[in-house]
Amino acid sequence: MQKNKTDKENNEELSIVNCQLSIPGNTRISGSEALLKALIAEGVDTIFGYPGGQAIPIFDSLYDYRDQLKLVLVRHEQGATHAAQGYARVSGKVGVNIVTSGPGATNTITGIADAMMDSTPVVIITGQVPSSLLGTDAFQEIDVIGITQPITKWAYQVRKPEEIAWAISRAFYIASTGRPGPVVIDLAKDAQVGLVDYIYEKVDYIRSYQPVPDIDKEQIRIAAELINKAKKPLALIGQGVILSHAEEELKIFLEKADIPAGMTALGLSALPSDYPLNKGMLGMHGNVGPNRKTNECDVLIAIGMRFDDRVTGNLDTYAKQAQIIHFDIDNSEIGKNVKVAVPVWGDAKETLAAVTAYIQPAKHKQWIASFETDEQEEYTKVIQKELTPLSGPLKMGEVVRKVSEATQNDAVLVTDVGQNQMMGIRYFKYKRTRSVVTSGGLGTMGFGIPAAIGAQLGAPERTVCLFMGDGGLQMTLQEFGTIMQEKLPIKMIVLNNNFLGMVRQWQELFFKERYSGTILMNPDFGTLAKAYGMGSRTVEKREELGDAIKEMLEYDGTYLLVANVESHGMVYPMIPAGACITHIIMGE
Amino acid sequence: MDKKLYTVIIFSENTVGLLNQITIIFTRRQLNIETLSVSPSAIKGVHKFTITTFADEDMMDKVVKQIDKRVDILKAYYNTDEDLIHQEIALYKLSTDLFLKMKGVEDLIRKYNVRVLDINEDIVVLEKSGHYAETQALFKELSETIGVLQFIRSGRIAITKSKVERLSDMLSTMEKKLMENN
Numbered sequence: 001m002q003k004n005k006t007d008k009e010n011n012e013e014l015s016i017v018n019c020q021l022s023i024p025g026n027t028r029i030s031g032s033e034a035l036l037k038a039l040i041a042e043g044v045d046t047i048f049g050y051p052g053g054q055a056i057p058i059f060d061s062l063y064d065y066r067d068q069l070k071l072v073l074v075r076h077e078q079g080a081t082h083a084a085q086g087y088a089r090v091s092g093k094v095g096v097n098i099v100t101s102g103p104g105a106t107n108t109i110t111g112i113a114d115a116m117m118d119s120t121p122v123v124i125i126t127g128q129v130p131s132s133l134l135g136t137d138a139f140q141e142i143d144v145i146g147i148t149q150p151i152t153k154w155a156y157q158v159r160k161p162e163e164i165a166w167a168i169s170r171a172f173y174i175a176s177t178g179r180p181g182p183v184v185i186d187l188a189k190d191a192q193v194g195l196v197d198y199i200y201e202k203v204d205y206i207r208s209y210q211p212v213p214d215i216d217k218e219q220i221r222i223a224a225e226l227i228n229k230a231k232k233p234l235a236l237i238g239q240g241v242i243l244s245h246a247e248e249e250l251k252i253f254l255e256k257a258d259i260p261a262g263m264t265a266l267g268l269s270a271l272p273s274d275y276p277l278n279k280g281m282l283g284m285h286g287n288v289g290p291n292r293k294t295n296e297c298d299v300l301i302a303i304g305m306r307f308d309d310r311v312t313g314n315l316d317t318y319a320k321q322a323q324i325i326h327f328d329i330d331n332s333e334i335g336k337n338v339k340v341a342v343p344v345w346g347d348a349k350e351t352l353a354a355v356t357a358y359i360q361p362a363k364h365k366q367w368i369a370s371f372e373t374d375e376q377e378e379y380t381k382v383i384q385k386e387l388t389p390l391s392g393p394l395k396m397g398e399v400v401r402k403v404s405e406a407t408q409n410d411a412v413l414v415t416d417v418g419q420n421q422m423m424g425i426r427y428f429k430y431k432r433t434r435s436v437v438t439s440g441g442l443g444t445m446g447f448g449i450p451a452a453i454g455a456q457l458g459a460p461e462r463t464v465c466l467f468m469g470d471g472g473l474q475m476t477l478q479e480f481g482t483i484m485q486e487k488l489p490i491k492m493i494v495l496n497n498n499f500l501g502m503v504r505q506w507q508e509l510f511f512k513e514r515y516s517g518t519i520l521m522n523p524d525f526g527t528l529a530k531a532y533g534m535g536s537r538t539v540e541k542r543e544e545l546g547d548a549i550k551e552m553l554e555y556d557g558t559y560l561l562v563a564n565v566e567s568h569g570m571v572y573p574m575i576p577a578g579a580c581i582t583h584i585i586m587g588e
Numbered sequence: 589m590d591k592k593l594y595t596v597i598i599f600s601e602n603t604v605g606l607l608n609q610i611t612i613i614f615t616r617r618q619l620n621i622e623t624l625s626v627s628p629s630a631i632k633g634v635h636k637f638t639i640t641t642f643a644d645e646d647m648m649d650k651v652v653k654q655i656d657k658r659v660d661i662l663k664a665y666y667n668t669d670e671d672l673i674h675q676e677i678a679l680y681k682l683s684t685d686l687f688l689k690m691k692g693v694e695d696l697i698r699k700y701n702v703r704v705l706d707i708n709e710d711i712v713v714l715e716k717s718g719h720y721a722e723t724q725a726l727f728k729e730l731s732e733t734i735g736v737l738q739f740i741r742s743g744r745i746a747i748t749k750s751k752v753e754r755l756s757d758m759l760s761t762m763e764k765k766l767m768e769n770n
Contacts, residue, residue, distance in 0.1 A: 145605055146605070146608065149605060149608055149609050149612065150612050150616075153659060154659045154660075155605075157604075174659055204769075205765075205766050205769070206659065207662070207759065207762045207763070207766075208600070208601050208659065208660050208661060208662045209659045209660075210762065330657065331653055331656075331657070332650070332653035332654045332656070332657045335649070335650070336650055336653075
């Protein structure tokens with residue numbers, strides 16, 4: 001039904017038309033064009049977006065800038081945000097979205113929240129109704145700022161074209177500095193169509209925002225002293241190391257003081273998998289060694305990680321014997337979950353180098369060798385069965401490891417969430433930094449496909465391997481269309497068990513095998529892949545796996561490998577939620 | 589840990605939506621805001637929030653760090669009553685009729701240091717400033733004798749006793765940094 005328009009709305013549209021008339025000799029440009037110039041000035045060349053009523057002027061301007069700004073048209077705005085995340089995580093650049101108001105904006109919420117939890121720099125530009133209509137429940141109007149304030153570093157509404165240059169530069173400065181995170185810029189329609197004299201304004205100072213604090217030399221000295229005295233030091237490495245480009249500083253630090261390290265899920269690939277001091281992953285499904293040793297070490301050195309409950313388990317029994325040194329750039333993380341003996345507030349690249357200068361070369365041969373017992377136990381009880389089973393259906397872990405090896409352990413791993421994720425990060429191996437893209441803090445199913453799109457565009461020269469489950473695949477399945485349109489050679493592997501596997505695992509262990517809401521009836525994924533022009537093959541037999549992986553990696557284009565794995569597979573080791581980190585279930 | 593009343597003092601840029609950003613941090617930690625007062629500060633363009641809440645110190649510390657981290661917040665810190673000079677203001681609307689018939693009006697005014705703001709044939713409006721207990725004591729006495737038609741108390745305002753001026757220190761550090769970088 002045609003809505004009766006008020007005079008105000010009619011005037012609004014009339015003024016929009018007037019604004020778009022070009023006046024000869026006038027150097028003023030539209031707000032939309034100013035937005036694109038500001039993005040280009042920030043080094044943007046790729047935008048993930050989806051148009052709609054209140055963003056049409058921006059997309060119209062994009063048409064003129066299509067040589068400089070590549071628009072990746074996603075199939076749903078959630079996909080746009082996850083793609084921006086994947087892009088940012090592998091490239092270190094800021095991921096950018098342009099979406100419309102109302103549902104366009106609300107569809108980005110999950111990705112924004114995910115980026116906030118995982119400290120990913122993204123700038124989300126949302127269209128908004130003309131400022132005269134704000135607050136009136138206009139068509140597709142939603143309070144984007146109010147909704148996104150709790151899940152962004154900064155959210156700002158632009159109502160005048162004159163503010164665009166400043167707001168965009170400020171958005172990129174905030175998103176990419178300090179502890180990175182998402183920024184939302186809500187752009188009212190009249191700011192998009194109004195004319196402005198565009199002048200680039202670089203924002204690199206905000207008096208109320210200190211992204212990198214000055215190093216406290218006294219704390220550095222105290223930290224070094226504690227490390228020098230340590231007999232059994234253990235380092236916990238988080239994504240902060242990757243975000244501050246401190247991988248080399250970390251290696252020098254660890255080697256000088258001879259400190260073994262455990263990695264958080266997001267910290268993975270900050271050190272190569274085969275690096276001798278890398279003792280594996282921490283947490284609920286992490287490696288036995290670093291988890292147990294957390295409760296045996298005398299000094300615990302946390303670097304750019306936040307003691308998430310999936311890492312610590314029960315805080316009352318967590319590392320009580322150790323003195324904790326916490327390196328972090330975010331002061332509100334220090335002391336949030338654990339009691340810290342020495343806070344080292346700052347950028348890990350600077351603070352690690354500063355501490356390294358004060359520490360004495362040391363050797364902790366016996367302590368480091370003591371990890372071998374745990375490694376051996378985990379190998380016998382878990383890894384061997386998962387990677388080299390002699391019979392029975394395909395195991396998730398063996399598929400992951402075979403793919404990793406076939407890429408010479410040099411691919412980018414993207415995962416969805418659930419068993420596929422834990423198997424992926426446990427058994428994939430890494431040579432280079434920024435090789436893992438996974439949804440850690442928020443644990444967003446459906447993250448995988450769009451994140452892989454972003455990862456492939458952010459690292460076009462690298463092989464991107466996406467592992468997902470049959471559940472998560474169907475949450476953002478529509479992005480197959482984006483992959484097809486962009487001709488992205490992503491190598492996708494669905495570990496298909498016809499279950500929501502991780503929930504099923506919990507139901508088996510803790511809910512008397514009552515499989516409520518976890519049994520899936522699935523389509524033929526291979527046929528689906530063919531509909532999108534992808535290469536595909538379905539494997540069930542161990543003998544065919546190697547050949548299928550080879551075919552996938554050699555295939556010129558997108559490929560979906562459907563691995564029908566055991567239906568009741570379990571991810572072990574497992575520390576039950578809220579249990580002590582030494583209470584490890586091996587699944588014997 | 590024991591809960592006690594803390595006063596959180598926050599200085600911010602004068603931008604839209606900051607109150608929302610602050611209150612959601614209290615909400616996430618299930619903290620009730622007891623009183624809230626917002627006004628421009630002595631420094632142009634800087635706003636000051638004074639918030640009181642019952643919490644334990646560990647919680648207070650975490651909440652204030654999370655507030656301080658927000659981009660447009662200049663400085664946030666917390667104090668207990670011992671560190672502060674604080675004040676609230678209260679207004680009391682009474683019936684003129686009953687007020688005039690009340691015994692010991694002069695004593696009441698002297699005892700509570702009350703100001704009379706308005707008086708007409710129907711109503712009297714009294715004003716009292718002081719700590720919560722003081723304004724509450726007057727309210728109690730009036731309501732038990734002649735009754736109170738309307739009562740309103742402001743949020744707490746407070747200034748620190750300490751010599752340290754955290755906001756000015758922070759601003760001068762930031763300005764120095766800007767100069768060094770340019």
